Amino acid sequence: MSIKSFSAKIFAAIIRRKIDSWAAKPEETQQKVFRDLIRKARNTQFGKDHSFDTISNPKEFAGRVPVRDYEELKPYVDRVVAGEENILWPGKPLYFAKTSGTTSGAKYIPLTKESMPTHIEAARNAILCYISDSGKAEFVDGKMIFLQGSPELDEKNGIKLGRLSGIVAHFVPGYLQRNRMPSWETNCIEDWETKVEAVVNETVKEDMTVISGIPSWVQMYFERLIAKTGKKVGEIFPNFELFIYGGVNFEPYRAKFESLIGRRVDSIELFPASEGFFAFQDKQGVKGMLLQLDSGIFYEFIRAEEFYSEEPQRLTIGEVELDTNYVMIISSSAGLWAYNLGDTVQFTSLKPYRVIVSGRIKHFISAFGEHVIAKEVEQAMQEATAGTDVQISEFTVAPQITPVGEQLPYHEWFIEFEQEPREIDSFADALDRSLQEQNSYYKDLIEGKILQRLKITKIPSNGFQKYMKSIGKLGGQNKLPRLSNDRKIAEVLEKL
Structure with missing residues (x-):
């Protein structure tokens, strides 16, 4: 065992204990996050408009701050994008994560000095929990690939902006830089098909141990590798043992992946978004992802069937139930308040709180009242x-x-x-x-x-x-x- 993998095991054990500590006190942890958010934002424009100085508990918060999606929060976001300070969160954001919008065109999601580290730590902790749970750490000595957007950033009124995955690329820890692939130049290629070909050429002779990305696009990468070599992915990369993914359910792709790889590999599911890193799979063989209750995000939940009613009930973490479809509402250190992310979740465990993503509140079929998700x-x-x-x-x-x-x-x-x-x-x-x-x-x-x-x-x-x-x-x-x-x-x- 190398020094690097040995050190990873020690670090993983430390982080696991910290996670278990806050996970064992979910309501207390969320109350602390709530108080910190309200206190820090009380003098912002949003805080003044919604009387944060008089809010002492989530019930009062729900009474003063209505649920909003991006379109409804946009008047505040537009002022932040224009360069104004202290609008949604103290000061100015470090970045804007630019995503495609619906009726308003591009969406600009703030990333602040308080919220940005939570994205990095959650991704890191997902891998550390895997090491702690499985006892496997040798993969840290091999090459790791993260199929993502371009790290090249634009600028708007003095604030850098780009895709979240591209922004995160600037925060890869130094100890992973030597192992990380593809190269910076390849990552900057915008055309996806050209980029995949370049990734294949760079990685085909490397010792790849970890591969990460949205399953459908990783599948394209695997198919190009096989077309180039005539071998299964598991033969090309004999030490490949961990697939990390997020954004979609992997199960519909699993059989195809195992066929392309030639064997089964371990996997870690993540629940990241521009608005926050909400959950990750902390144990193998356990259904659901551990909800990040200690990452500067206060959660509220609305039953999906009530969401479009006149006064839907907003529940806190201690009030949720298993196997119920909830719309997840967040307030965060990025300056998003009672924000409708659009995702629906179901809890698979309450000790600790684990979720699966069940769909999107706008992505369903109910043309005849069936509400299929x-x-x-x-x-x-x-x-x-x-x-x-x-x-x-x-x-x-x-x-x-x-x-x-x-x-x-x-x-x-x-x-x-x-x-x-x-x-x-x-x-x-x-x-x-x-x-x-x-x-x-x-x-x-x-x-x-x-x-x-x-x-x-x-x-x-x-x-x-x-x-x-x-x-x-x-x-x-x-x-x-x-x-x-x-x-x-x-x-x-x-x-x-």
């Missing part, structure tokens, strides 16, 4: 492919409200198969059965002859990559929505 279609796909040789590259689901002729409406599954099922109708039946078992509303609609069984539309090879490229979102941190309540994506896919 991403978690349900992903689980249906996982169950339908289990024990078979079927392999899926990508899929998305949309409602077909006005089918041709006298047909009943249905859910249309657009699937790009790597290995097709022997009987497509039987596969569709398996998907539909699973969805009915999970969602009673959907089952009632099927049994009541309001909907017919789902239908599958096969997408040509690389079809989803072509779609993402056509909308300018190929690669990086961009993700295909798992499902939609309209046919905007479906209409493009139908033409492939």
Whole structure:
């Protein structure tokens, strides 16, 4: 064992004890975070506008600070972007994480001197918890690759801005710099397909032990490696043992990955976003990611079915329940207050608090009142492919409200198969059965002859990559929505 891996084990044990300490006191930890946030921001413009100096508990906070999404918080953010100080958080932010918006174009998410370190520490701690849990540390001596956006930054009114993954690249610890790949020059390539080719050329002869990125884009990297060498990824990188991912559920990709690699490797799931690093998988073989209660983020939760009601109840960490779909609301040291992230989560454990991302509050199908969410279609796909040789590259689901002729409406599954099922109708039946078992509303609609069984539309090879490229979102941190309540994506896919 090298000095580096031995030291990593010692450091991992120290960090694990610290995490266990705050995780054992969840409500106390969140109360401390809440008080610190209110105290530090009371003299900001937002704090004055919402009487922070009179707020002493979360209930008072909920009464004075309404839930807002980016569009609703934008008047404050615009003043920060314009260069004003002390608007949402004391002083000015260190960076803006620039993301694609909806109705307002680009979104500028502040990253402050208090919030920026929490992104770095959470990513580091995820790896350290893996070392502590598994006892494995030799991988720290090999090469690590992080498929991410360009680290080149622009500037707006004296503040650097770029993609979050590109900003984070500037904070990679010195002890990882020698191991980290690809090179800075390759990371700066904007065109994703060109970048992947460059990454392949740089890494194909290296001792890669850790690979990280969104599964669909890592899959493209693996396929290019195999095309270049004619070997499985596990043969090219015999010491590759850890895959780190976030942004999407890995399970629909797992069979395909194992085929490309030639064996199973350990994995760590992360829950990062420009707005904060919220959770990471702290134990192997345990469902859910440990919610980061001690990272300058105060959490509130609203039951998804209540979210669009007039006065939805805002719950704190001590009031949540298992297996309930919640919209996650955050207030943070980045200056985001009662901010609707758009993600929905479910708790898999309350001791400690672990979550899975169940979908997006705006990404669902409820054209007929069924309210099908991403978690349900992903689980249906996982169950339908289990024990078979079927392999899926990508899929998305949309409602077909006005089918041709006298047909009943249905859910249309657009699937790009790597290995097709022997009987497509039987596969569709398996998907539909699973969805009915999970969602009673959907089952009632099927049994009541309001909907017919789902239908599958096969997408040509690389079809989803072509779609993402056509909308300018190929690669990086961009993700295909798992499902939609309209046919905007479906209409493009139908033409492939």
